[in-house]
Amino acid sequence: MPEKGEIQNEKFKILHFASCILNLVMRIDILSLFPKMFESPFSESIIKRAIDRGLVSIFVHNIRNFTHDKHHTVDDYPYGGGSGMVLKPAPLFEAVESIKGEIGDTAPVILLTPQGRLFCHQVAQELSSQPNLVLICGHYEGVDERVREHLVTDEISIGEYVLTGGELAAMVVVDAVVRLLPGVLSSEQASQEDSYAQGFLEYPQYTRPQVYREWEVPPILLSGNHQEVARWRREQAIQRTLERRPDLLGKAVLSEEERKLVDRIKAKRDRA
Ligand code: SAM
Numbered sequence: 001m002p003e004k005g006e007i008q009n010e011k012f013k014i015l016h017f018a019s020c021i022l023n024l025v026m027r028i029d030i031l032s033l034f035p036k037m038f039e040s041p042f043s044e045s046i047i048k049r050a051i052d053r054g055l056v057s058i059f060v061h062n063i064r065n066f067t068h069d070k071h072h073t074v075d076d077y078p079y080g081g082g083s084g085m086v087l088k089p090a091p092l093f094e095a096v097e098s099i100k101g102e103i104g105d106t107a108p109v110i111l112l113t114p115q116g117r118l119f120c121h122q123v124a125q126e127l128s129s130q131p132n133l134v135l136i137c138g139h140y141e142g143v144d145e146r147v148r149e150h151l152v153t154d155e156i157s158i159g160e161y162v163l164t165g166g167e168l169a170a171m172v173v174v175d176a177v178v179r180l181l182p183g184v185l186s187s188e189q190a191s192q193e194d195s196y197a198q199g200f201l202e203y204p205q206y207t208r209p210q211v212y213r214e215w216e217v218p219p220i221l222l223s224g225n226h227q228e229v230a231r232w233r234r235e236q237a238i239q240r241t242l243e244r245r246p247d248l249l250g251k252a253v254l255s256e257e258e259r260k261l262v263d264r265i266k267a268k269r270d271r272a
C-alpha cells in the first residue's frame with residue numbers, strides 16, 4: 001500500500017505529464033540588472049513547489065550578459081539632458097531576441113513600467129493562459145523609448161507609484177500568475193472564493209481558538225451545516241464588497257435573492 005506522500009508524488013507526476021502534453025507548463029523569462037533579487041521569492045513556498053513540480057520554469061537573465069564592451073555598459077545619459085540614466089536599447093533587444101530563439105516569436109514581451117496598464121486579477125488570468133512570458137525590468141530613469149515602441153508587446157504597472165526598479169513588480173506579476181496555473185494550488189487552496197475571482201472580496205476567515213480574548217468565532221461556522229455556512233459566507237462577501245469595493249459588484253453575477261440582499265444592505269446603510 002503506498003504511503004500518502006507517494007500517492008501525492010504520483011499525482012504530481014501524472015499532473016506534470018498531462019501538463020506537458022497539453023502544453024500547460026509555463027515558461028517565464030525575466031530580464032533584470034539584479035538577478036539575485038529573485039533568489040529568495042522564487043525559492044520559497046508555493047512558487048518553489050510549482051517550479052519543483054515542473055508546472056512553471058522561470059529563467060532570470062542578467063541584462064549585462066548581452067553587452068559587448070568590457071565594462072558591460074547597460075545604461076547611458078538621456079539625450080536632451082536631465083537627471084538619471086536610461087537603459088540602452090541594444091542589450092534588451094539582444095536579450096529578447098536570444099530568448100525568442102528558444103521559445104519562438106509569439107511570446108508576450110512585457111515591460112514593467114509605472115506607465116503601463118494596471119495589473120489586476122483579470123490581467124493575471126489573461127497572462128496565466130500564455131505558455132510563455134518575457135518580463136523586462138527597467139531601472140534608473142527607465143528604458144530607451146525604442147524598446148517600448150519596437151520590442152515590447154505589453155506594458156504593466158503594479159500600481160500608481162514609482163519603484164526603484166521593475167524587479168519587485170515582476171515578482172508580483174509572477175506570483176499572481178503562477179498561483180493561477182492548473183495544479184499549483186491544491187484543491188483546498190484553489191478557492192474560487194478568493195477575493196476578485198468572482199467579482200467579490202472574500203468573506204472573513206477564522207481559525208482556532210473558538211474564543212480568543214473573549215472574541216468569539218461566529219457560531220454559524222461551528223454549526224456543521226454546510227449549506228448555511230456557504231450562505232453566510234456569500235452574504236459576508238457581498239456585504240464586505242459593498243462596504244469596501246462597491247465598484248466590483250457591478251461585474252459580479254448575483255442571484256435574485258442576492259440582489260435583494262444588496263438592496264437591503266444599501267437601504268440599511270442609507271438609514272444609518
Ligand atoms: N522615470 C520613470 C517614470 O517616471 O515613468 C520611472 C522609472 S522607475 C524609477 C525605474 C523602473 O522601475 C521602471 O523602468 C520600471 O521597470 C520599474 N517600475 C517602477 N514603478 C513601477 C510600477 N508601478 N509598476 C511596474 N514597474 C515599475
